[in-house]
Amino acid sequence: MSGESIPALYQSISAGVPPDNVISFLEQAAQSAQAGATNITTAVDGISSGVNAYGADVISATEVSDLLFAAVQGGKTDFAQLSANMSTVSGAANSAGIAFDNVTAALATITSTGTTTNVAATQLRSLINELADSGSNVSEVFQNL
Numbered sequence: 053m054s055g056e057s058i059p060a061l062y063q064s065i066s067a068g069v070p071p072d073n074v075i076s077f078l079e080q081a082a083q084s085a086q087a088g089a090t091n092i093t094t095a096v097d098g099i100s101s102g103v104n105a106y107g108a109d110v111i112s113a114t115e116v117s118d119l120l121f122a123a124v125q126g127g128k129t130d131f132a133q134l135s136a137n138m139s140t141v142s143g144a145a146n147s148a149g150i151a152f153d154n155v156t157a158a159l160a161t162i163t164s165t166g167t168t169t170n171v172a173a174t175q176l177r178s179l180i181n182e183l184a185d186s187g188s189n190v191s192e193v194f195q196n197l
Contacts, residue, residue, distance in 0.1 A: 067100035094136070140170070
């Protein structure tokens with residue numbers, strides 16, 4: 053195990069990755085880090101944010117990684133920026149019943165116009181929260197549509 057892998061292992065376990073699955077999780081994170089030109093700790097952060105927000109029974113680390121890469125290809129962002137900002141929006145999105153693939157597609161679309169990833173994640177979370185607020189005018193209009 054490399055010097056970079058030890059902190060990633062600790063972070064994975066701290067993020068709730070089951071010990072019996074942590075090695076395969078780290079292998080996926082290492083592949084994502086290499087392909088995404090980032091480090092394994094950053095990849096662990098982004099992947100675990102997606103898996104933890106939706107649950108391992110709903111989405112796998114591989115699926116999260118693949119969808120993050122799709123967002124990189126479709127938007128003006130990179131794997132590290134998505135990883136750093138995934139926790140901003142993923143919990144709210146899951147609570148609102150929005151699938152992870154729709155979250156990453158929205159982030160790709162928003163960033164493709166030049167909006168930075170952190171601003172895009174904050175805007176998306178705000179939109180989701182507003183639409184989910186049953187007392188807001190925006191939610192009422194949305195529900196009527």
